[in-house]
Amino acid sequence: MNVFDTSAPATTVRLSGEIDIFSSAALRERLLGELRRxxxxLVLDLSRVTFCDTSGLGVLVGIQRRARxxxxxxxxxxxxxxxxxxLHTTGLDRRLPTVA
Structure with missing residues (x-):
């Protein structure tokens, strides 16, 4: 279980559409920029994501590593x-914390 201070100042990025092999590189660059700021x-809002493939999951894992x-x-x-x-099937729900 990941525990962190949710009262800390947060940057929220709202993602939308498909996160796939065609959009992953651009998303990675966007999120790297957000990490710098x-x-x-850094909270990723997934409420408008309509599809995610393995390359999209790879972006999430890679950004988490960089963030750490x-x-x-x-x-x-x-x-x-x-x-x-x-996220549950891949085990990433245990690796990537969630906030309400």
Missing amino acids: SSSL LMGITLALTGALPYMARL
Whole structure:
């Protein structure tokens, strides 16, 4: 279980559409830019994500690693049921913390 301070200043990024092989590189660059501007908590709002493939999951894992190296916590919020199942099936729900 990941525990972090949810009262810390957070940067929230609202993702939408499909996160797949065609959009992953651009998303990675966007999130790296957000990490540079974040202080201690980067929250990815997944409530408008309509599809995610393995390359999209790879972006989430890679950004989490980079965030950790920078002393930033990456957290997810708003995962729709299919996305929550995907995170659970892959075990990423235990690796990527969520906030309400």
